[in-house]
Amino acid sequence: MADKIFEYAPAPESRAVVSIRPEYGLFIDGEFTEPTDARITTVNPADEEELATVSVADEADVDRAITAARRAFETVWGPMAPAERGKYLFRISRIIQERARELAVLESLDNGKPIKETRDVDIPLVAAHFFYYAGWADKLAHAGLGPSPRPLGVAAQVIPWNFPLLMLAWKIAPALAAGNTVVLKPAETTPLTALLFAEICQEAELPPGVVNILTGAGGTGRALVAHPGSDKVAFTGSTEVGREIARAVAGTDKRVTLELGGKGANIVYDDAAIDQAVEGIVTGIFFNQGHVCCAGSRLLVQESVAEEVLERLKARVSRLRLGDPLDKNTDIGAINSAAQLARVRELAQVGEEEGNERWSPACELPDRGFWFAPTVFTGVTQANRVAREEIFGPVLSVLTFRTPEEAVEKANNTPYGLSAGVWTEKGSRMLWTANRLRAGVVWSNTFNKFDPASPFGGYKESGYGREGGRHGLEAYLNG
Structure with a gap:
């Protein structure tokens, strides 16, 4: 049984419940x-x-x-x-x-x-x-x-x-x-x-x-x-x-x-629970196709665990399902408009031209509609546009750091100040980092969590x- 691959059966939601006027x-x-x-x-x-x-x-x-x-x-x-x-x-x-x-x-x-x-x-x-x-x-x-x-x-x-x-x-x-x-x-x-x-x-x-x-x-x-x-x-x-x-x-x-906009940093320390952090990274940038102002579009990983995090991240992204938004199995839907798709494509192309390494999983895109595969850029520096400009799409920029001070410095090196995430098992490190991040919202060992009773803004x-x-x-x- 171990060598068998079980395909997901389509699980479409009915459109009959909706009546749209012309x-x-x-x-x-x-x-x-x-x-x-x-x-x-x-x-x-x-x-x-x-x-x-x-x-x-x-x-x-x-x-x-x-x-x-x-x-x-x-x-x-x-x-x-x-x-x-x-x-x-x-x-x-x-x-x-x-x-x-x-x-x-x-x-x-x-x-x-x-x-x-x-x-x-x-x-x-x-x-x-x-x-x-x-x-x-x-x-x-x-x-x-x-x-x-x-x-x-x-x-x-x-x-x-x-x-x-x-x-x-x-x-x-x-x-x-x-x-x-x-x-x-x-x-x-x-x-x-x-x-x-x-x-x-x-x-x-x-x-x-x-x-x-x-x-x-x-x-x-x-x-x-x-x-x-x-x-x-x-x-x-x-x-x-x-x-x-x-x-x-x-x-x-x-x-x-x-x-307004954002370019949120998602900081992963070397003592973080890696699999939990990977789930948070995926949620942070690929939820809603990256159409999130507080998306964790800049991943900052401590050097000692960067290779392991990236390996597990790619494996996880490879299992995301892109396709019909009305299919209950779908993880990544369509880009909202042709104009936004052109914006995402343009900045992804800029990332390649600036020498960043681009990776996407094997992903068959539908023939019609506005689609963009989940994308990860590595070898990114703070000077690169993919690390500085809000792409507002399923595009993640990966940077590394050695010390907590460097992580905070890189995270704050942006004109935006909306959100950030921190992944660590140490409460003291979490609080130390959160107090120094210049962001309106800082998530601790999670990302993109909202509640009506919690204020949001930057x-x-x-x-x-x-x-x-x-x-x-x-x-x-x-x-």
Whole structure:
């Protein structure tokens, strides 16, 4: 039996649970509008199948949505008893749980990520965030943000395509719990779960205007951020766009939080549990195809164990399964878009041109869709672009170090400051390292672990402000 290889049988998740309309309008003041003439087509990254067309909101649409949100804030949501607001959030959380399978399948179709990630990670966390902040709605005076914290008003929110529904929950749940109303723009390539969330708001009988969803591209986002009627801007995305937003709101009274890019270091000491560390390395960079701002895209391994770690890492990566995102066996799905695939390919090519050794497992890529094999670069120095620039794909750069001081110096040698991981059996070494790492989040013998009660965010070019936990309320309250 030892010489026999057992192949995985296909285990596809049914698409029948999802009903996708051929076209969608905007969600303003509790109702869907008629589709506009300006539209964007969203496609399935795994096979380039057209899924639906969505409207592109213009400045007039943004103004209508902001007006609706302001009216709802002043007449309904703001004056509402906090405990009653909490009931709506609890109701939304329950509906998300009831429709979890539908949401998971739709997220995989529109985003390209494996169904086991949307099913087991994304959607449960979405429901958990609404449940967590529902509990805060009538306890804001005990959040440590002042004795009588007040909502800001209308929040303009722009989210990315890597965790479409989870980023929506990170933004909307604390804003509503604090008593604000929102106008949210999802990413142009992944709008469908946000539009399904609008239906959930209707099902929960959320008062009209409390949540508004505007689809569109960069122009829609810029119009939303620049609109004078909002009191708060929240953005998750690239550092370049974050800078643009910071310039746009400079000189105004708007509160701003920015969660931007990263180039996280994953440090493995020589006393680490190697197999456990390898699992953490794989999770750190290949989860969600590397489309994670806090990905552990720079692996720093102590020289004495570097060869062993790399050998075991390659063996583990060789067992990852790439393919149909709706197959429950799939570990690595499709890159989200043609543009992002071109970016990943470009930087991988740069890595080879700069003399880094490139390795990928034997991996057959599908004929259609946007695919990139998991890739590991060795022989990398801190001057190489693959070690300095955020690739936002399944590409790992491996560097080595000799001493803890060198590990910290290399880990901090980046303009970003979002996340890091440390692998060691010694608690003292863990704490020594974590205290010296210039990162907003440091994981200990794990990676990419999230909880609604735990704050998340970075500094330097990774942005400012925190989301999650009690800290996530602060950005939506006047203390």
